[in-house]
Amino acid sequence: MNVSRTLATAGRVLTQIRHDPRTVVLLLIVPSLLIGLVAWIFSDTAVFETVGPAMIALFPFIVMFLVTSITTLRERRTGTLERLLSMPLGRGDLILGYTLAFGLLAVLQSSIAVLFAVTVCGLSIAGSIWLLVAVAVADAVLGTTLGLLASAFARTEFQVVQFMPLLVFPQILLGGIFLPRDQLPAVLQAIGDALPLSHAIDALTAVATGSHDDAYVVGELLVILAWIAGAVVLASLTLRRRTP
Amino acid sequence: MEHFVEPAVSVSDLHARRGSRKVLDALSLTIPAGLVVGLIGPSGSGKTTLMRAIVGVQVVQSGSVSVFGQPAGSASLRRRVGYVTQEASVYDDLTVRQNLDYFRAVLGAGRADVGRVLEATDLGPNAGQLTGSLSGGQRSRVSLAVALLGSPELLVLDEPTVGLDPVLRRDLWALFHRLAAGGTSLLVSSHVMDEAARCDRLLLMRGGEVLADDTPDGLLAATGTTDIEAAFLTLIEERE
Ligand SMILES: Nc1ncnc2c1ncn2[C@@H]1O[C@H](COP(=O)(O)OP(=O)(O)OP(=O)(O)O)[C@@H](O)[C@H]1O
Ligand SMILES: [Mg+2]
Numbered sequence: 001m002n003v004s005r006t007l008a009t010a011g012r013v014l015t016q017i018r019h020d021p022r023t024v025v026l027l028l029i030v031p032s033l034l035i036g037l038v039a040w041i042f043s044d045t046a047v048f049e050t051v052g053p054a055m056i057a058l059f060p061f062i063v064m065f066l067v068t069s070i071t072t073l074r075e076r077r078t079g080t081l082e083r084l085l086s087m088p089l090g091r092g093d094l095i096l097g098y099t100l101a102f103g104l105l106a107v108l109q110s111s112i113a114v115l116f117a118v119t120v121c122g123l124s125i126a127g128s129i130w131l132l133v134a135v136a137v138a139d140a141v142l143g144t145t146l147g148l149l150a151s152a153f154a155r156t157e158f159q160v161v162q163f164m165p166l167l168v169f170p171q172i173l174l175g176g177i178f179l180p181r182d183q184l185p186a187v188l189q190a191i192g193d194a195l196p197l198s199h200a201i202d203a204l205t206a207v208a209t210g211s212h213d214d215a216y217v218v219g220e221l222l223v224i225l226a227w228i229a230g231a232v233v234l235a236s237l238t239l240r241r242r243t244p
Numbered sequence: 245m246e247h248f249v250e251p252a253v254s255v256s257d258l259h260a261r262r263g264s265r266k267v268l269d270a271l272s273l274t275i276p277a278g279l280v281v282g283l284i285g286p287s288g289s290g291k292t293t294l295m296r297a298i299v300g301v302q303v304v305q306s307g308s309v310s311v312f313g314q315p316a317g318s319a320s321l322r323r324r325v326g327y328v329t330q331e332a333s334v335y336d337d338l339t340v341r342q343n344l345d346y347f348r349a350v351l352g353a354g355r356a357d358v359g360r361v362l363e364a365t366d367l368g369p370n371a372g373q374l375t376g377s378l379s380g381g382q383r384s385r386v387s388l389a390v391a392l393l394g395s396p397e398l399l400v401l402d403e404p405t406v407g408l409d410p411v412l413r414r415d416l417w418a419l420f421h422r423l424a425a426g427g428t429s430l431l432v433s434s435h436v437m438d439e440a441a442r443c444d445r446l447l448l449m450r451g452g453e454v455l456a457d458d459t460p461d462g463l464l465a466a467t468g469t470t471d472i473e474a475a476f477l478t479l480i481e482e483r484e
Contacts (some may be wrong), residue, residue: 078333079332
């Protein structure tokens with residue numbers, strides 16, 4: 001682990017993204033637009049008040065997972081990953097560098113999404129808005145680190161894409177958006193309760209509705225942070241310098 | 245010619261497969277230090293696979309590859325070996341200078357190194373240009389420039405001169421010999437037989453085996469031919 005190599009990698013990833021303004025715009029506003037679409041769909045009902053917080057968890061998470069997987073896929077495809085791994089760059093430096101760069105984007109993206117949901121879509125927030133933003137950012141960073149984990153596990157570029165349905169879709173289905181988790185069959189409920197996206201959805205819903213105190217939300221936030229740390233460590237350990 | 249110094253690379257009984265295909269089968273060879281060694285062979289003969297094994301990014305089934313006496317891919321070698329992959333491996337969405345700055349930071353080389361490699365690869369005028377907007381030959385020179393950063397002791401160059409005009413090719417070969425004169429060991433793969441004549445030694449590969457390991461003159465004398473291409477064909481016919 002080396003701080004200057006990690007920061008150099010984060011800086012490089014951000015410079016790459018800066019050269020591509022369209023990606024920056026998509027990354028920053030697409031989640032907000034999707035949240036707006038959901039609010040519009042339910043505009044004549046009270047449904048958005050219940051699903052709105054879950055949408056703040058869902059869209060940034062998916063977008064960050066996708067953007068991260070695609071960026072690292074490109075790194076694999078162009079041979080720069082192979083080159084980097086033949087150099088004195090720690091695997092952890094690479095993974096952490098990516099996490100930092102996309103983490104910074106996640107802060108912007110989630111802040112915009114929360115601001116948009118509250119001011120434009122009229123989502124009411126009973127608890128602390130800062131806590132809401134903090135959970136939303138952690139959730140987006142979670143999307144990034146799971147994307148990195150998927151890419152590290154993959155041995156070929158096709159596998160990277162195959163991990164998306166495997167890692168993301170079950171979390172959406174079992175997160176309690178379609179059916180509250182306590183109404184799921186016992187086994188699915190147990191799985192759903194353990195998945196990280198569920199913690200983000202629960203925490204965001206709790207802040208928005210004021211159903212739990214801040215201590216509960218902070219506890220959920222810590223669980224998400226633990227998942228982030230776990231994904232970073234696991235991704236660093238699974239990335240292989242040698243490929244077939 | 246006897247070499248009493250430690251070889252740059254020694255490969256012994258190396259087996260490697262790509263997919264389900266045996267590419268290197270019981271391959272053994274040594275690459276002497278401080279010379280420009282050409283790795284010549286038809287497409288698919290396993291040149292890239294051998295180079296990947298030397299750099300330590302290829303999964304091998306058995307056998308050993310050592311570089312400067314240490315197992316290929318060891319952490320301590322990562323600063324001492326520079327690798328140019330067959331396809332230019334650089335970031336298209338960074339400028340030439342940004343690419344070099346990043347890889348320089350990864351290697352922990354001095355800032356002044358960027359200017360040195362820009363000059364060596366004649367890329368100075370393009371330093372501020374996006375790498376993706378360069379011509380093919382310019383892009384592959386950026387890839388070469390990255391490998392020169394930090395002045396590695398062994399350079400593994402996979403077809404570094406493909407797509408370059410004769411003047412640039414001559415200049416790069418002059419650079420390779422200057423580096424070798426300064427003590428750097430180079431392994432350079434090529435399809436182009438006239439480039440083979442510019443190497444200090446040649447390894448002719450075919451079907452994952454070494455057909456010949458000799459100086460260009462030694463090879464011509466042994467096969468009774470006058471150019472490397474004819475020597476290569478003679479060797480193949482002798483085998484069949
Ligand atoms: N990723 C891969 N998966 C499966 N087989 C591969 C892969 N890469 C190469 N091969 C096979 O391995 C063999 C050796 O390939 P290699 O790239 O080492 O050859 P080469 O001598 O470098 O060829 P060229 O001169 O065309 O670059 C070839 O038969 C090739 O089809
Ligand atoms: Mg090749």
